[in-house]
Amino acid sequence: MTDPLYAVLPGDIDDPAAPSGGNTYDRRILTGLAATRAVHEIAVAAPWPYPSEDDQARLAGELHGLPDGATVLMDGLVACAAPRVVEEQAVRLRLVVLVHLPLGDEPGAAPDLPARERRTVHAAHAVVATSAGAARRVEQLHALPVGSVHVAPPGVDPAPETAGSPAGGRLLCVASVTPRKAQDVLVEALHTLDDLDWTCVCVGSLDDDRDFAARVQARAGDRVRFPGTRGGAALAASYAEADLLVLPSRAETYGMVVTEALARGIPVLATQVEGVPEAMGKAGDGTVPGGLVPPGDVQSLAGALRRWLTDEGLRRDWRAAARARRGTLRGWDHTIRRLSEVLHP
Missing domain, CATH: 3.40.50.2000 (Glycogen Phosphorylase B;)
Known part of the structure; x- marks a missing residue:
């Protein structure tokens, strides 16, 4: 068994009323990773990506309690909204940020989110995106070296074939x-x-x-x-x-x-x-x-x-x-x- 992994996740990751591709991805990878290492989940309930100062203080408190040198996988929805916390903790923790979608790409997003995200990805030990196209976009948006953002595309489960109707309607x-x-x-x-x-x-x-x-x-x-x-x-x-x-x-x-x-x-x-x-x-x-x-x-x-x-x-x-x-x-x-x-x- 390798070193333990700590995972920081949105609080609604397992809420059946709030399904999302990001939540599904997080749950599937953590379940898979748990087969070969201890995985400790830290679910942070907050209005991400719009956390209050109290929300960010709670996140900082959770990270402060982890041992020096620990590897921490942080969902980008949480990490990119709290750059000050990431910058402070990156000094002693190995933070890996998983960016599902650049925060500024969501229509109606607050104008300060891209700048907060930039600070986060520059402080992180490593950044992961879910496609090569997304990785290149994160690099371009935040002036990261070409090829520096890692790619881990989602998998898919086998399923029965659908015949389809003749008219296709x-x-x-x-x-x-x-x-x-x-x-x-x-x-x-x-x-x-x-x-x-x-x-x-x-x-x-x-x-x-x-x-x-x-x-x-x-x-x-x-x-x-x-x-x-x-x-x-x-x-x-x-x-x-x-x-x-x-x-x-x-x-x-x-x-x-x-x-x-x-x-x-x-x-x-x-x-x-x-x-x-x-x-x-x-x-x-x-x-x-x-x-x-x-x-x-x-x-x-x-x-x-x-x-x-x-x-x-x-x-x-x-x-x-x-x-x-x-x-x-x-x-x-x-x-x-x-x-x-x-x-x-």
């Missing part, structure tokens, strides 16, 4: 309903397709930005459903009933739902942002299992959806590529191995 979006996930763009694109046969299910929390969610729902129309958060068997059932995953995000460091869909042989239509092309990947023969459009571009998204719904040959090609891509997807063991190399070189 069952559209699925899996994401919290927020400005970054851009369901507003999707709804506007769907309004241009009233002459075609389709339905769309938008699975995801309606509570992260309630005003935005209410506006999107009011605009959506009766062919778009918003069932809220789904997990486990309910989420698996949503995938089983889908023909195409649509992810219209304005920013996305990886997009775990992309590989979740591809693990079922479901093609993906997403935006060309940061790590999404990496998650989409290619089949062994070089074909792409779906399409990529510019973020925030209603016309491009609408055009791609129309082609999917009206072109049988396109549906056949995307589905064949998605089925082939299933065999090239990596599991969580690869993620855990990559992160282990950073934590304990």
